[in-house]
Structure formats: C-alpha cells, structure tokens
Amino acid sequence: MRRAAKKVNERFRWSKSEVVENNTYVKMYLGALNKVLATPERQTLYLLSKFFTDAAAEVTRGRYLLANHLFSKGERLMAAINRADHPLLMAFLNNVYNRSKSLFHYRRGETDTAIALIQATVVNNQRLEARGFDFLVFDRVSQYHNLARVYFSMSRPEEGMKVVLDNICFLMTGASPLFDTVQAPGIRSYNKDYLDMRFSLLCQLIFDTVRSYVGEEDNATQRSARISFFNTLAIYLRDFIVVTSDEQRLQDWLTAIIMFYEDNNIDVLTRAAQRQLDQPFFGGHPGKLLTKLVKLEEKAWCLK
Amino acid sequence: MTVSEPLDQEDTPKSLRMIFSTRKGMGITLTNYVWTMVEAGNFEILPDHLFNILMFHEMIIPADEDELEEIIARKVCMAGDTRNQEAEVCIDLTLTTDPAFADTFKGLLQGLIDTSDQAFRKTLKVTVPDAGRGNALRVAQFVEDLVDAHSPGDTIDVQYCLVFDDILDIQEAQLYDTILPQVARIVFAFDQREDMNETIHALTQAQALVGQSGWQTILTDVRIPWTDDASVLRDLAAPLKALATYSNVRIYPAVDDYGAGGEDTLLQYLRRLELHLNLLPGTSCTYSKQSDAGIVSHIQKYTVENLLSGPSNTMDRRLYDNTIVEQLRAHTIACSTCTYLPMCGGQVDKGPGDDSCPAFVHNFGEKVRLKYALAPGRL
Numbered sequence: 239m240r241r242a243a244k245k246v247n248e249r250f251r252w253s254k255s256e257v258v259e260n261n262t263y264v265k266m267y268l269g270a271l272n273k274v275l276a277t278p279e280r281q282t283l284y285l286l287s288k289f290f291t292d293a294a295a296e297v298t299r300g301r302y303l304l305a306n307h308l309f310s311k312g313e314r315l316m317a318a319i320n321r322a323d324h325p326l327l328m329a330f331l332n333n334v335y336n337r338s339k340s341l342f343h344y345r346r347g348e349t350d351t352a353i354a355l356i357q358a359t360v361v362n363n364q365r366l367e368a369r370g371f372d373f374l375v376f377d378r379v380s381q382y383h384n385l386a387r388v389y390f391s392m393s394r395p396e397e398g399m400k401v402v403l404d405n406i407c408f409l410m411t412g413a414s415p416l417f418d419t420v421q422a423p424g425i426r427s428y429n430k431d432y433l434d435m436r437f438s439l440l441c442q443l444i445f446d447t448v449r450s451y452v453g454e455e456d457n458a459t460q461r462s463a464r465i466s467f468f469n470t471l472a473i474y475l476r477d478f479i480v481v482t483s484d485e486q487r488l489q490d491w492l493t494a495i496i497m498f499y500e501d502n503n504i505d506v507l508t509r510a511a512q513r514q515l516d517q518p519f520f521g522g523h524p525g526k527l528l529t530k531l532v533k534l535e536e537k538a539w540c541l542k
Numbered sequence: 543m544t545v546s547e548p549l550d551q552e553d554t555p556k557s558l559r560m561i562f563s564t565r566k567g568m569g570i571t572l573t574n575y576v577w578t579m580v581e582a583g584n585f586e587i588l589p590d591h592l593f594n595i596l597m598f599h600e601m602i603i604p605a606d607e608d609e610l611e612e613i614i615a616r617k618v619c620m621a622g623d624t625r626n627q628e629a630e631v632c633i634d635l636t637l638t639t640d641p642a643f644a645d646t647f648k649g650l651l652q653g654l655i656d657t658s659d660q661a662f663r664k665t666l667k668v669t670v671p672d673a674g675r676g677n678a679l680r681v682a683q684f685v686e687d688l689v690d691a692h693s694p695g696d697t698i699d700v701q702y703c704l705v706f707d708d709i710l711d712i713q714e715a716q717l718y719d720t721i722l723p724q725v726a727r728i729v730f731a732f733d734q735r736e737d738m739n740e741t742i743h744a745l746t747q748a749q750a751l752v753g754q755s756g757w758q759t760i761l762t763d764v765r766i767p768w769t770d771d772a773s774v775l776r777d778l779a780a781p782l783k784a785l786a787t788y789s790n791v792r793i794y795p796a797v798d799d800y801g802a803g804g805e806d807t808l809l810q811y812l813r814r815l816e817l818h819l820n821l822l823p824g825t826s827c828t829y830s831k832q833s834d835a836g837i838v839s840h841i842q843k844y845t846v847e848n849l850l851s852g853p854s855n856t857m858d859r860r861l862y863d864n865t866i867v868e869q870l871r872a873h874t875i876a877c878s879t880c881t882y883l884p885m886c887g888g889q890v891d892k893g894p895g896d897d898s899c900p901a902f903v904h905n906f907g908e909k910v911r912l913k914y915a916l917a918p919g920r921l
Contacts, residue, residue, distance in 0.1 A: 268590050277586050284594055285604060300627055300663075304619040315604060 266373045266431050271330070279327045282319070286312050287334040294338035297345050305342055333362055333377070340384065349392050356385045364418070375419065376435045379405050382416060383443060390451055395463070402447050403470050409440045411477040425479045437484055444471075444492075448527060464531070465499055472496045495528065498535075507532055543601060544881060546907060548574060562910050563599040565613070565884045567825040569910055570599060613884050614867055621828040621862035626657045632669040635677045638684040651692045665699045667726070673704035674714070682721045701726040709744040715751050722756045731765040738774050741767055745781035752788045762791045775811050786817045793819055809908045821909045822902050823885050830866035830887045866890050882906075 271280055289312030296305040316335065321328050340355035363378045382405050389398030404416035412422030428436065452463040471492055480486055490513055498506035510528055543564060548557035555575040562569035572580065579587060585602060596602045603609070629650050637643040654664045666689070670681045682702065689698055702725045704718070710730070718725070730748045732741050745764070752762050764785055766778065785791050812819055866888050870878045877888035882903050889898065902909065 272590065280590060281585065281593060284590070284597055285602070288597055301620060301623040303622045303626075304616060307615055307619045 263373075263376065263435060266435075270371055270373065274326055275330075279324060283327055283330055283334075286315055286331055289315070290335050290338040294341050297338075297342050302342070302346065309339060309342065329362060329366055333359055333366070333374075336362070337381070337384075344384075344388055344391070349388050352388050353385065356381050356388070367419070373432065373435070375417070375421070376432075376439060378417075379409065379439050379443075383439075383446075395451065398451070399447075399463070399467070402443060403467075406440065406443050406471065407474050409436055409443070410474045410479070412479055422479065426481055428481065433482055437482065437488075441488070445527065448531070461535070468492075468496055468499050491528070495531065498532070544906065544910075545577070546910075560907075560910060560914070561599075561601065562906075563601055564881050565600040565825060566598070567822065567885055568599055569914060570595060610870065610878060610883075614870055617828060617862045617887060618867065620826060624828050625861060627663070628665045628667060629654045630667040630669070632671060633681050633685070634671050635680060638681060644688065647688055648692055651689065651698065654698060655693055663699055664697060665701055667701050667703065669703045669705065671705045672707065674706050674708045674710060676717055678702070678704050678718055679721065682724075700724055703727040703729065705729040705731055707731045709740070709747050710751065711747050712750060712754065715754070715757070719756065722760075725760055728757070728760050728762045729765065730762070732767060738767070738777060742777060742781055745778070745785065749781055749784050749788075752785070752791055758788070758790060760790060762788075764791060764793045766793060779815055782817065783815060786819075793817065794821065806905065809905055809912065812912060813908075816915070817912075820913045822906075822913060823900075825884045827885065827887045828862050830862055830890055862887065 271283065275283065289308045293305040293308035293312070296302075296308065312335070316331055319328065319331075336355045336359040340352045340359070343349070343352040343355065359381050360378055363374045363381065367374050367378075382401050386398040386401040386405070389395070389401065401416065404414045408414035408417050408421070412425050413420045425436070447467065448464075452460055452467050475489065475492055475496070478485075478489055480489055491510075494506055494510050494513070497509075507529060510525070544562045546560040546562075548559055549571070553574065555573065555578075557574050558571045559574060559577050560569050560571050561577070576588075576592065580596065580601070585593060588596070593602065603612075631647070631650060633643075633647075651666070654666060657664070666685075668681070668685055670678050673681075685700055689700060702721060704725060704727075706729070730744070732744050732748075745766075748762075748764060751757055766782065782793060786793055869875045869890060870883075870888055873879075875888065875890075875892040876894065877883055877886070877892055880886070880888075882899075885902070886900055889896075892898070
C-alpha cells in the first residue's frame with residue numbers, strides 16, 4: 239500500500255472535524271439542512287448517513303463484507319422511518335445511500351445496478367433542486383462523473399467521454415444537453431461557496447480524465463482521444479464564463495495546451511513557464527501533467 | 543471510550559479533556575462544559591458539527607445497538623474480507639530451498655485463487671525477515687517463479703515487506719531497486735544490538751535512505767532499541783528526531799524489552815524528545831490472540847505491524863473465528879467487557895487474573911498524549 243507524502247504534523251491531525259468545518263460542500267449541505275429539518279430529523283440523517291459513508295470507505299479498502307454489514311445496518315434503521323411523516327429526510331437519506339451503494343456495486347463489477355442507483359440519485363437530486371436546494375446541481379455533476387467512470391470501466395469510452403464533456407461544458411458555460419437547468423446567467427452572481435464548488439469540480443473532471451482515460455499511453459488510440467478531448471474543450475473555452483483569477487489561470491492553461499496541439503509546438507513548455515503555468519496550481523500539479531503530455535506527444539511526432 | 547482528567551491545571555468549565563474512542567482508535571478534546579452535556583446525554587442541544595464529530599468517533603451510537611455484538615460482527619466481517627483477498631506469508635531464505643515449503647506455498651496460492659469472493663485483486667503479502675545482503679532478491683525470485691508458474695493469468699499482486707535488522711547503506715540499498723515498486727513496507731529492526739554506536743550508525747544510514755527517491759513513498763517502520771541508560775538515550779535523540787521528520791516513517795520502541803517500570807521511563811524519554819509517536823494499534827485488527835503458542839508453522843499468518851504495534855507482539859495469533867466469538871458471547875473471558883476490545887480483538891481462553899494483555903493498554907493515557915503531542919498534563 240502506497241501512501242501519499244504528508245507532513246508529519248498532519249499525520250495525526252483530527253481530520254474529521256476539519257472536514258466538517260472546512261469542506262465547502264458539507265458546509266452548504268449542513269447550512270441548508272439546518273433550515274428545513276428539525277433537530278431530531280437532522281441527527282437521524284447524520285447518524286444513518288454515517289453507516290453509508292463508512293460503508294463506502296470500507297469499499298475503497300476492499301472490505302466488502304464489512305461494507306455490507308454497515309449497509310444492512312443502515313438499511314434496517316432507514317426502513318424503520320415513517321416515510322410519509324418525513325419526506326424530505328428520506329429524500330436526503332436516499333441521496334447519501336444511493337451514492338455510497340452505487341460505489342459498492344461499481345467496485346464489485348455490478349455495473350447495471352450501479353448505473354440504476356446513480357440515475358435514481360440524479361432524479362432525486364433534480365426533485366430537490368426544484369424545491370430550492372439548488373446547490374445540489376453540483377452533487378449531480380459529481381454523480382454524472384461517477385456515471386462516466388462506470389462507462390469507462392465497462393469499455394464504453396464513447397459514452398463515458400460524452401458524459402464527461404457534457405459535465406465540463408455545463409460547468410464552464412452554464413448550459414449543456416445533460417442538464418435541464420441553465421446556469422449561465424447566474425454564474426457571475428455565484429457566492430464564494432458556489433464558485434469554489436464549480437472550480438474544484440471542473441479541475442477534478444479535466445485532470446481525472448486526462449490522467450485516467452486519455453493521458454496514459456503514447457499509442458494512436460489514446461493520442462486521438464486526447465486530441466479530440468482538447469479540441470472539444472477548445473470549443474467550450476469560447477463560452478467559458480470566467481469569474482475568478484483561478485479560472486483565469488485554468489483558461490490560460492487550457493489555451494496553452496490547445497495551441498500546443500494546433501501547432502504541434504513543443505515550445506509550449508517554455509511558453510507555459512513564462513506565464514508560470516508550470517508551477518503548482520489548482521491545488522495540484524497541472525504543470526507536471528503538461529510536461530507529461532508533451533513527452534507523450536514528442537514521441538508520436540518523432541515517429542512521424 | 544476513555545476520558546481524561548482536565549488537561550489544564552485548573553478545572554474550569556473551559557478546561558479541556560481528552561476523550562479517546564477505542565472503537566475508532568482516535569481521540570478528541572472537549573471542554574468540560576461540552577463534556578457535561580454529552581455525559582448527560584443532552585444530544586439535542588449539541589450544534590451539528592459537534593454532533594457529527596462525536597458520531598464520527600462513535601461516541602454517539604444508535605440507542606438499540608448491542609455494542610459487543612457490533613464489535614464481534616465487524617471483526618468477523620473484516621477477518622472474512624482478509625481471508626477472501628489476502629494471504630500473508632513469511633519466507634526466510636532457508637525456506638526457498640525447502641521442497642516441502644514449495645508445496646505448502648503452492649497450496650496457499652491455490653487457496654487464494656479459489657476463494658469465491660468476486661474481488662478483482664488478490665494480494666499475497668510476503669514478509670522477508672533478514673532481508674539484507676541480497677536475501678530479499680533471492681526470496682523475491684523464488685516467489686515470482688512460483689506465482690508465475692501457478693497463476694499465469696496475473697491475478698495475484700505480490701507485495702513485500704522487507705525486514706532489515708542490520709545496517710543498510712545506500713550502496714546496498716540500490717540492489718533492491720528492481721523489486722522496490724512491489725515493496726509496501728520496510729522495517730528497520732535495530733533492537734538487538736549490543737553496541738549503541740552501531741545502532742546510531744544504523745539509524746543514520748536509515749535516515750539517509752528514507753529520503754531517497756523510490757524509498758520515500760514506502761511506509762517505513764523503525765524499531766528502536768530501548769534502554770534504561772539515560773546517556774545512551776540522549777545519544778539516540780538526534781537520529782531519531784531526524785527520522786521522525788519523514789512522513790513515511792513510523793518509530794516504535796522494541797516493546798518486548800521493557801518491564802513494568804521500564805515503560806514509564808521510556809515514555810518520559812519520548813516525551814522529552816517531543817517525538818510524535820503512535821504506539822496505539824488501529825481498530826482494524828482482525829486477529830485474536832491465542833493463549834497456546836504451539837502453532838507456529840511456516841505459513842503462520844502474521845504481519846509485521848502486528849508484531850510491532852498490534853495487540854499481540856508474537857506470532858501466536860490467528861484470524862478472528864468462532865472460538866473467540868463464542869467465548870466473548872458467553873462472557874467466559876474478561877475481554878467481553880473490556881474497553882480496549884475493539885483495538886485488541888481479545889484473547890482466547892483468557893483466565894481470571896491473567897495479565898497477558900497487549901502492551902498498548904499499559905500507560906494508555908500517556909500513549910494517547912504522545913500520539914497527539916498534547917502538553918504534559920494530568921492525563
């Protein structure tokens with residue numbers, strides 16, 4: 239088991255309290271629930287959600303029996319709730335449950351069940367969004383991202399890529415075929431939490447896709463997948479609604495890559511360095527990713 | 543769950559207490575004021591984030607939960623997961639030329655392939671004791687040959703844990719570059735030496751190594767010698783502190799060596815060094831301790847982590863099974879009501895007055911304090 243390098247003083251920090259206090263999504267979530275659910279309902283939601291999120295954590299460790307135990311325990315408690323009396327509580331519970339359980343099925347290779355659960359969550363989210371929980375649109379983006387992962391794992395890369403691109407298009411431009419709502423007019427008036435969510439999801443989608451699905455090999459298939467990915471991003475880039483300086487840098491970074499592909503120009507690294515795009519940013523190292531891409535393409539061009 | 547005395551000198555509503563959850567293996571600090579509310583069960587008036595934190599640490603659990611049954615169920619599940627997906631084996635060099643062992647090893651591989659669980663990857667964890675002088679490579683060659691011959695479909699991941707009990711310098715370390723990607727853990731066990739200068743040299747070499755590329759991502763356990771001699775301990779301070787700054791390094795004292803009085807001195811010493819040390823096991827232990835140590839076979843399943851920090855520091859342990867479960871349920875052993883059960887797992891046939899509890903339960907509060915680097919106080 240490899241561990242990512244962490245600072246020694248962070249090793250024993252009490253992570254959960256920091257997550258609860260600092261995670262933008264959790265903050266929004268708790269804030270919104272505070273307004274609509276009474277204390278006993280909220281505490282029930284937290285208590286049951288814990289079984290499902292713990293189960294999901296065990297899934298990632300490969301402990302399926304333990305995950306199953308935690309799921310069943312939560313399911314039993316959930317079944318005891320009177321649905322008619324607590325419709326909103328049940329809607330939120332279902333959301334957490336489906337998200338965790340879809341991971342379980344996905345990891346076990348039961349892709350059809352995983353997809354069905356993701357789609358159920360999407361419908362559930364749409365319903366809640368319509369009731370005023372508009373921040374759940376970001377949850378939907380993340381659900382679609384999961385859906386794409388399932389498609390990729392099923393060797394259906396075209397469908398996976400379509401979902402990823404629709405997702406990115408929505409976050410960048412505020413509208414896409416995958417979404418019934420159009421956010422474009424509202425993006426400029428997003429508060430900081432919304433902007434943070436939007437930006438972190440956008441980075442996650444772009445970098446995860448490059449790293450995991452189109453950026454690994456220097457063979458012809460992956461190369462054409464890479465080129466078509468960035469070509470599509472080039473189209474979205476024209477309508478990219480840029481609000482923050484972070485988004486400005488992302489725009490610069492993408493522009494650099496697209497120019498690199500248009501000109502077959504290996505000097506992209508020098509140019510990126512001039513604009514400090516080779517430095518760590520977006521909380522990661524897209525500069526390194528850029529270098530990796532260039533190395534991959536260099537090989538391909540030398541062969542030509 | 544264990545609760546400390548107030549950490550401050552004065553006991554006011556604002557004084558902090560450390561609350562440690564043995565179910566989660568983690569602690570939090572709460573003010574006296576909040577603690578009074580929690581103790582009284584006034585959960586409805588707790589703010590959400592505090593409620594969540596208490597729940598995360600399993601200090602708040604559903605009212606109808608039978609705690610002992612829940613602990614047993616989790617242990618049994620975890621043991622089942624381990625059984626389905628992993629096999630652990632300890633191979634020293636002499637075994638590689640033992641034909642009987644080759645057969646045993648093939649049986650182990652077959653068992654791993656045959657398990658019915660649909661998990662995608664099966665992991666074979668190979669511990670190589672005395673890995674120095676190229677031994678690790680020879681053992682790895684032996685393992686790869688057998689695994690390739692037996693499971694050509696590449697369905698088994700092999701992970702190595704290399705145990706070095708001798709000085710390992712950078713030059714020798716380069717020998718192992720070829721198997722490094724498969725090395726999940728390195729253990730430097732420097733507890734057996736007579737000459738402390740040699741130990742200091744060994745620690746310094748280890749420190750040079752853990753920063754090297756390829757090595758810096760591998761979890762490294764450094765097992766340090768332990769002595770009552772204050773001047774010797776002082777000499778060890780510099781290399782230990784240097785090692786402790788690496789994020790992939792965990793330092794353990796050689797727990798076999800200290801007696802009842804010895805550990806106090808050791809803990810005081812570690813506190814003076816201001817080392818962040820975690821001498822507590824996690825709650826993911828899937829083994830119960832066996833009271834009769836007669837079954838040490840070639841295929842004895844154990845991990846070095848268990849050897850070092852776990853509930854039992856001997857090889858006489860086995861995956862959680864019916865024997866321990868029945869005894870826990872029947873309350874024939876004291877472990878059924880023990881606070882430390884989630885971290886320990888319990889001991890089969892533990893009789894009354896039997897003080898063979900794992901080392902971590904002694905001076906527990908002090909170890910919690912070391913783990914979280916809390917200021918000296920009345921824990």
